[in-house]
Amino acid sequence: MKGIVAAFFVLLIAAGCAGMDMRMHRVGSSAPADDRTELKIPDEMKLMQKKMMRAHLATIGRIVEALSEDDLEEAGEIARKNLGWNPEEERRCAKVAAMSGEKDFFALGRAMHEKADEFVAYTTDWDKPGSLKALSELIGTCNACHRRFRH
Numbered sequence: 331m332k333g334i335v336a337a338f339f340v341l342l343i344a345a346g347c348a349g350m351d352m353r354m355h356r357v358g359s360s361a362p363a364d365d366r367t368e369l370k371i372p373d374e375m376k377l378m379q380k381k382m383m384r385a386h387l388a389t390i391g392r393i394v395e396a397l398s399e400d401d402l403e404e405a406g407e408i409a410r411k412n413l414g415w416n417p418e419e420e421r422r423c424a425k426v427a428a429m430s431g432e433k434d435f436f437a438l439g440r441a442m443h444e445k446a447d448e449f450v451a452y453t454t455d456w457d458k459p460g461s462l463k464a465l466s467e468l469i470g471t472c473n474a475c476h477r478r479f480r481h
């Protein structure tokens with residue numbers, strides 16, 4: 331549990347720092363450039379994507395809450411419904427990859443959704459330590475894409 335709480339704070343702090351960094355970019359020119367690959371998709375798609383991303387983070391929050399209550403069944407159900415790999419997600423990830431011409435986006439997206447399925451499998455086995463480990467790896471797959479791409 332401690333690990334998860336710590337992971338959350340790291341995520342929150344990282345989000346906060348990212349915001350600060352952006353403001354610094356506007357005022358000063360000495361800040362280092364963002365060398366991630368820009369995802370070249372239309373603005374309205376970026377808006378939709380960011381909305382979906384915020385929902386992903388909310389989903390992670392709900393999963394952690396269910397785990398804190400030892401409700402592995404609920405945690406697994408939330409993950410399966412919202413983050414699991416399915417034809418709909420495949421179509422969405424493929425569309426972004428095709429529009430942006432970035433094949434890696436599909437691979438990184440798929441890796442995240444498949445890790446979510448792995449998490450679900452641990453919850454089905456009522457394996458809490460395994461579930462927590464998989465959740466931490468799942469958050470790692472979010473970070474992997476964020477390290478690679480930006481808007």
Ligand code: HEC
Pocket residue numbers: 369380381383384386387390413435436438439440442468469471472473475476479480481
């Ligand atoms: C395949 C790529 C990819 C994966 C996987 C991914 N993201 Fe993102 N995410 C992005 C991109 C691209 C942005 C936009 C970054 C920017 O604004 O420059 C983003 C932005 C975000 C934002 C900021 C939204 C906003 O309103 O500015 C949050 C929060 C977020 N992601 C959460 C998550 C979480 C949680 C996961 C994992 C469950 C996840 N993301 C997985 C690509 C990804």
